[in-house]
Amino acid sequence: MPDKPSILVPLRVLEGESIPEGIPELLTNAHVVLLGYHVVPDQTATDQARYQFEDQANRRLDDFSAILEHAGATVESQLVFTHDGQTTIDRVTDERDCLAVLIPNATRPVENVLVAIRGVIGVDRFARLVAGLFATVDVDVTLYHVAGEDETDADMETLLDGVATRLSEDGVSSDAIDIQISREGSPQEMIVDTSDNYDAVVMGESDPSVTTFLFGMTADQVAKQFLGPVFVIQHGELDDAEETDTE
Structure with missing residues (x-):
């Protein structure tokens, strides 16, 4: 059985965000890093906010952890009061060596998953995530690629066939894997x-920061329009950045 992939699940824990319907079941085979964070105004010290709200926030995190663990996930939680939510998500993703960040929109029981492959970069992470989450469950996996102008049919087949082979070796049934290629439109629009x-x-996301996805245009185009859960795999190394979190 593949190892449980580490997935960061960020929640604005004091702003009413919770674990949406269907997410615990989706993460049954995951190791969840549950990040509860609260963005503090620049003029307010993070230590002050922690003193006021830490107990309340931790109670909520404990409740969410119990829900995920009941579904089968292993969970570790972290509470952060910060002036910069984007930097915090990047940092914790890097520190905890998470394969992906989950935008945890609600979902029905998962029967099929779209895996959008952009190129060879990050393929190992894609394979580890997909096999870890879905190799032991009855879920169809579609490997999807939007071709660039310079890509030949042979290039695309080599790329996707290679990913399919890796998934099969990692325990995903070959009968559950489909390949789909498109040559029209921008990748974001087609996804x-x-x-x-x-x-x-x-x-x-080709940008080194997963939060370009979480807070930027791609999130609007995919996570908001799709309305279901989106796993965002980080391809590159994070740049060092300063932040003012208190742990």
Whole structure:
């Protein structure tokens, strides 16, 4: 059985965010790093906010951890009061060696997953995530690629066949793996359009910061329009950045 992939699940823990319906079951085979964070105004010290709200926030995190553990996930939680939520998510993803960040939109029981492959970068992370989550459950996996102008059919087949072979070696049934290629439209637009037929999306971001996805245009195009859970795989090394969190 593949190792449980580490997935960061960020929640604005004091702003009413919770674990949406279907997410515990989706993460049954995951090791969840549950990040509860609260963005503090610049003029307020993070230590002051922690003194006021730490107990309340930790109670909520404990409740969410219990829900995920009941579904089968292993969970470690971390509470952060910060002036910069984006930097915090990047840092914790890097520190905890998470394969991906989950945008935890609600979902029905997952029957099929769209895995949007952009290129050879990050393929190992894609394979570890998909095999770890879905090798032991009855879920269809579609490997999807939007071709660039210079890509030949042979290039695309080599790329996707290689990913399919790796998934099969890692325990995903070959009968559950499908390959789909598109040559029309931008990758973001095509992923949004294609995702309508799926219960969850796995995709990467070429920018080193996963929060470009979480807080930027890609999130609007995919996570908001798709409305289901999106796993965002980070491809590159994070740049060092200063932040003012208190742990």
